[in-house]
Amino acid sequence: MIDAPASTDPFEPYTLAGLRLRNRIIKAATFEGMSPRGEVSAGLIAHHAAIAAGGAAMTTVAYCAVEPDGRTFRDQLFMRPELAPSLRALTDAVHRGGAAASLQLGHCGSFCNNHELRRRRPYGPSRALNLLGALSGRPLADPMSEAEIEAVTAAFVRSAALAREAGFDAVELHLGHGYLLSQFLSPDSNRRRDAFGGSLAARARFPLQAVQRVRDALPPGFPVLVKMNLRDGHRGGLEIEESAQIARWLAGRGADALVLSGGYVSRDAFFLFRGERPLRAMIEVERSYPQKLALALFGPWVIRAHPFEPMYFLPLAREVRAAVQIPLVLLGGITALEHLHTARQEGFELMAMARALIHDPGLIARYQAGAAATSGCVPCNRCVAEMDREGGVRCVRAPAPLRAGS
Numbered sequence: 001m002i003d004a005p006a007s008t009d010p011f012e013p014y015t016l017a018g019l020r021l022r023n024r025i026i027k028a029a030t031f032e033g034m035s036p037r038g039e040v041s042a043g044l045i046a047h048h049a050a051i052a053a054g055g056a057a058m059t060t061v062a063y064c065a066v067e068p069d070g071r072t073f074r075d076q077l078f079m080r081p082e083l084a085p086s087l088r089a090l091t092d093a094v095h096r097g098g099a100a101a102s103l104q105l106g107h108c109g110s111f112c113n114n115h116e117l118r119r120r121r122p123y124g125p126s127r128a129l130n131l132l133g134a135l136s137g138r139p140l141a142d143p144m145s146e147a148e149i150e151a152v153t154a155a156f157v158r159s160a161a162l163a164r165e166a167g168f169d170a171v172e173l174h175l176g177h178g179y180l181l182s183q184f185l186s187p188d189s190n191r192r193r194d195a196f197g198g199s200l201a202a203r204a205r206f207p208l209q210a211v212q213r214v215r216d217a218l219p220p221g222f223p224v225l226v227k228m229n230l231r232d233g234h235r236g237g238l239e240i241e242e243s244a245q246i247a248r249w250l251a252g253r254g255a256d257a258l259v260l261s262g263g264y265v266s267r268d269a270f271f272l273f274r275g276e277r278p279l280r281a282m283i284e285v286e287r288s289y290p291q292k293l294a295l296a297l298f299g300p301w302v303i304r305a306h307p308f309e310p311m312y313f314l315p316l317a318r319e320v321r322a323a324v325q326i327p328l329v330l331l332g333g334i335t336a337l338e339h340l341h342t343a344r345q346e347g348f349e350l351m352a353m354a355r356a357l358i359h360d361p362g363l364i365a366r367y368q369a370g371a372a373a374t375s376g377c378v379p380c381n382r383c384v385a386e387m388d389r390e391g392g393v394r395c396v397r398a399p400a401p402l403r404a405g406s
């Protein structure tokens, strides 16, 4: 059992593995859709500058791939030395707003709709169907060889080092949501019979080695956060008992904090968000006609509904809280000031918010000033569709839409 914290103030500063944060609230990674052809746009910089100016302690730049073939979409950041100057402009802008900047690093594995894939097929733990790419000619994914696992591990290390050189204060490694490292962890998608599959320890081997190698390559004072699943959310996926064990191992391998999420986008996309399914908007923004048709015909069945509840991951997150001593970031349905206090009372050092800060990037400052206690986020989840529209993610109900130049 963790002792109840002495203070439950969400605005109390915190030092995470040597990095001073001005309060306890992190802007969670939300794919911005503001990196055409993998470049940093002015909109992406303005988006994160607005969040920094709005009071969050740290903003997370979303879903940067560690290699070009690690992109789910072509228009996604992928780490390379040439990106450093524009990323530096972004981190400078965030720092001017008084916040820290974190970069989420990941790899899509078999969940891939990247038209510029260099390989013949995407790859993952085992041979798999890639429904996302099925209509664009890449319906299958190959199993990775041990040499490829090693190469992607090295790509994580290289990307994290480049992130630091570009002025980021932290990195967040993506082990959740059904992307590559999550595909390895999940018993459902990892059917390997070698040292990287079978038992939980074997399935966790690649993700743990990636985390440890990144941690070992970076100096102290530069936190390595890990976003992981509490549950995958579908039958045959990762369940909480295994996740609690993974959390213990991650703590032992040097993870500085765990961001507790859940869901597996290729299986049950809305488990991780909860709330309304914006199917009509999703069909509208889809660029490929066959995909539009598939969404219209099968969307209501494939994209299952999950009712929204405030702090919906708290019951599962408590189990991880009981299992590890390292800093934990509570996430999922945190919208009101009261939720931030509750999270601290429950023993979570940090909280992450996504949709409420897309709706209003200035919310944290307004909470802190006593000018607001709730958020106007519904959640209609229209932002999930908007990220695929030109201009990128925004809240259709926002008081001041988060768009470049507006």
Ligand SMILES: Cc1cc2nc3c(=O)[nH]c(=O)nc-3n(C[C@H](O)[C@H](O)[C@H](O)COP(=O)(O)O)c2cc1C
Binding pocket: 028, 029, 030, 031, 032, 062, 063, 104, 174, 177, 227, 261, 272, 273, 331, 332, 333, 334, 352, 353, 354, 355, 356, 383, 384, 385, 387, 393
């Ligand atoms: C538009 C949108 C895009 C997202 N993109 C990402 C992403 O790139 N990486 C990630 O780990 N999570 C992503 N998420 C999930 C959020 O980080 C977060 O886990 C989820 O929205 C629950 O938090 P909330 O209830 O505060 O919105 C996204 C969520 C939204 C709404």
